[in-house]
Amino acid sequence: MQHATWNAIEAYPAAMSVYRAYRRLLPPSVRTLVRWLAMPRWNVAAALVRHRAANTVLSGPFRGMHLSLTPVSSRNLLGYLLGTQEIELHDVVRRVIARGYPGIINVGAADGYYAIGLLRQMTRTKVIAFEGAHEHHAGLAQAAELNGVTSRFELRGFCRPEDLSSELAELDSPALVLADIEGGEVDMLDPVKVAGLSDVDILVETHDAFVPNCTAKLMARFTRTHVIEQIVARPRSLADFPSAIIPELSRFMPHTAVELMNERRTGTQKWLYLTAKRQPDVKAAKVATMASNRGNS
Incomplete structure (x- = not known):
């Protein structure tokens, strides 16, 4: 629709x-x-995208990733297959990949676009994914297998602040928390409740339409501990469409091609990329402690 x-x-x-x-x-x-x-025109265009993609991402930083989308996502969120989903984050995603975090915690993994996509690009990274909607779990497991990243992927259910705190305690620094939890981020991303958040990087989708002033609250909460970058959604244009891969749509159905990239947002979508000002090197600290102990023995 x-x-x-x-x-x-x-x-x-x-x-x-x-x-x-x-x-x-x-x-x-x-x-x-x-x-x-x-809606014959829309459905013909959507069917062509699904056929051409064959359950792989067609463009963007996750190009070539195999997806196992739920029926709803496959029908309504063609941006995942086109590679245009959250195109505003492509630069941030490339920086995340370049940083090479050894550990990423993804709270709200959904269809695994980020969890699996990052694992494909970051061959030494481990991802712990939390997803409270169990209808996504089979697809997540299948996507991990299709992309050959099962050994570095751990899937959990619903995440509580104490669960996030526990997982963060086990990760070496630098680490990344990636969150998309439909307004739950205000409760979850609280350093008072979750030990360790002050020292990790965070990429969060904020939901002011669900929780008023959500973005401002998070920015105020982390302003002393993080460098804050705000990203704001923009309308899609035909230039965003992977025309080289599906030229028929951009040439003969340009308006439909643009509509296929519509992400069905409520209000103006925003994201925050929070880079911790203090990044303690846990491994270095452990080495220093061991050396000190040897020196004292």
């Missing part, structure tokens, strides 16, 4: 009631037929 169509349905309670009845009463096969009849 196009984002504009969904917004129109959401705007009217009567339309939402009809939509819920449609979802409840009609079997999936019938709903698929209705979608094709109602």
Whole structure:
């Protein structure tokens, strides 16, 4: 469904009631037929993307990654396959890859776009992924296997602040926390609750539409311990589309090509990349302690 169509349905309670009845009463096969009849142009374009991608990312820093998307993501979030999802973060992602964090904790892994994508590019990194929605777990495990990173990937369920604190205590520095938890970041990313957050880098998707002033609260919380970079979403354009790979869409259906990259956001999306000002080298500290102990013996 196009984002504009969904917004129109959401705007009217009567339309939402009809939509819920449609979802409840009609079997999936019938709903698929209705979608094709109602929006043939959109569905032809989406089907072409899925066919050309064959469950791999077509562009961007994760190009070539094999995905195992849920049916909802495969139908509505074509940006994952196109490689344009959260294109605003591509520069940050490349910097993350270049930094080579030995350990990354991904809270809110969803379909594994970042957890698996980073593991493919960072061959010495280990990722611990938390995902509270268990319908994602099979796809995450499959994606890890398809991309050959299973040995460096650990999957957990719902993450509580104490879980994050426990995992951080086991990681060598520098480390990265990557969070996308639909507003839960205000509760989760609290150095008072989570020991170790002051010394690690953090890349977080903020959700002011769900938690008012979420971004400002996090910035104020980490301003003394981190260098803060704010990234703001921008509209997609045809220049973002991987036209060299799917030239038919950009040439004959340019407006649909742009709409396929729509990420269905509520409000203006923002992210924060927080780089810790103090990055203690845990390994160096351990070596120094061992040397000191030997000297005193």
